[in-house]
Amino acid sequence: MREVSDDGKIQSLIALIGLAVSFESTLWHGIVSESGVIEVLSALMIETTNPKIRTLCSAIIHIIEQRGTEVGESADWKSILSPLISLLQNKDEQISKTGKSSLIDAIGSNPEISQALIKLGLFDISSEVLELAFPSFSSSSSDTILPQMVILNILEVVDKILKRNEESIKEAKQFKSCSERIIKMKLPRPIKLAIQSILIAIEGDSNGNNEEILQTQLREAQERIRTLEEQARIGQQREREKDEQIKKEKDEQIRNSEEHSRNQKKMKRDAQEQLRLKDAEIQHIKTEYTRQLSIIMNLSEEEISNGIHSVSVKFKDGNFSGFVEGQIGIVKASHKIPCPCDPCGTQHNKKMLHYDGHDGDIHFRGNNIEGNTKFSDGQLISMELNMDIGTLHFIVDGVQQPVFVQGIKEKVKYFV
Known part of the structure; x- marks a missing residue:
């Protein structure tokens, strides 16, 4: 088919789909083993750069392979279900919902489906999705994290498999371990409910009433998510209108600027x-x-390795443009602090973690995480260090800041 145009190849492949569907089932063995059609389609699928030709070749091979079930070949559920798993993981929430509904219907109608999905690695896929969405310490790239509704769709399919097929629980060890770690974190309520339902199923302690309650709560949570998303959309529209108004005001200021130029x-x-x-x-x-x-000063020479500790400071004569040009944080106990010292320098930033008053960011390993408030002279800045669970919280004038640190595992000291 090398001398045939792509359009000609496409027309021939479309006709071949009809033949693949309609040939007598008794001819299947000869078509697969003797006709050479599989080899030709495979070669064309590999060498072509036309995505439509590639898709048609793959579809015809798949149809011929599945026709083998008509003459006694066992059904290849892994090949049949693989596209549905891809739809389930799609970032588009409606497409993911379609994949979820199809898989749940299949699980309910055929006992073989659950085992096929396990062999396709659905439990491992689900563990990877949760690990990316809720990592142990550092944040993941937003490009790799699926939307919350898609994660809920995946968890709902896992829940269905575990409750439909008791034997599948033996294959869910990695997923169970991942879920038991994540359930201890501060999670969105719908995700937490879904994981709790799955863990109950794995432990074998669920009953009809609990499942019905959890499913009701899950549906309510999903409805709340849709409401919040709509509110967010309206908020974004209002923000755009506000930006347009600001632009008009700026244009007006520009038009009046010449009048004030001499005074300026x-x-x-x-x-x-x-x-x-x-x-x-x-x-x-x-x-x-x-x-x-x-000047970098150790607030305490004590090496802290366990227990709960708190320290508070106030800055004086440190403001620059309204906020303190200073830091407060923790340093590895083994690290020697010179004077002067820049905690953001390459020789220190992997050993020293600090909260910066001038920009409100948390700085560590050359990265900065936004979200906390800036602070000024005279404000009471506190650090609460819980070495039993490895967390560090910052408090400004009695208000706990949203960005905190977790995963602290070795001895540290306070510094300012």
């Missing part, structure tokens, strides 16, 4: 004059400020 230039000249007059004083302040920022 005069103010700039006056400010420059004042800066020149006070240059010596400013230089002195900068030198003293830099000296203060260069």
Whole structure:
């Protein structure tokens, strides 16, 4: 078929689909083993760059292979179900829902389906999805994390398999281990309910009433998610309208800028004059400020390895543009802190983790995580370190900050 155009090949392949469906089942063995059609289709599928031709070749081979079940060959459920698993994992929530519904219907109608899905690695796939969505310490790339509704669809299929086929519980050891770790984390309520339902099924303690309650709660949670997503969409629309209004106001300011230009230039000249007059004083302040920022002080020489500990500090004369140009955090007990010391420097940033007052970020290993508030002189900044579970929380004037640290496993000291 090399001299035939792609359009010609496509037409021939479409006709061949009809023949693959309609040939007498008694001819199956000869078609597969003697006709050479499988070899030709395989070669064309590999060498072509046309995705439609590749798809048609694959479809015809699949049809011929499945026709073997008409003459006594056992059904290849793994090949049949593989596309449905791909649909289940699709990031589009409607496509994922279609895959979920099809798999649940299949599990309910044929006992062989559950075992085929296990052999296809559905439990392992589910474990990987949960590990990516809820990692032990560092955050995952958002490109690899599936939407919450898709994760719920996958968990619902796993739950159906475990409750339909008791033997499948023996194959779910890795998934159970992953779920038992994740259930201890702060999870979205629908995800937590789904995992709890699965763990109950694995432990064999579920009963009809509990399952009905959990399923009801799960449906309610899914409905709440849809409501929140709609609210988010409305919020985004309002944000766009707000941005348009801001743009109009900026355009108006630009149109009026020439009228105020002379005054602005005069103010700039006056400010420059004042800066020149006070240059010596400013230089002195900068030198003293830099000296203060260069000092890194251990709040405690004690090496902390267990128990719950808390320490609080207030900064004085450390503000720059309204916020403290300083840090508070923990350092590995074995790390020696020089003076001066930049905790963000390459020789320190893997040993020192800190909360920065000027940008409100948590800094570690050259990365910074946003989400906490900035702080200023006079505010009470506290650290609560729980070495029993390996967590560190930051508190500003009695308000616990949302971004915290977990996974602390070795001895540390406080520093500021």
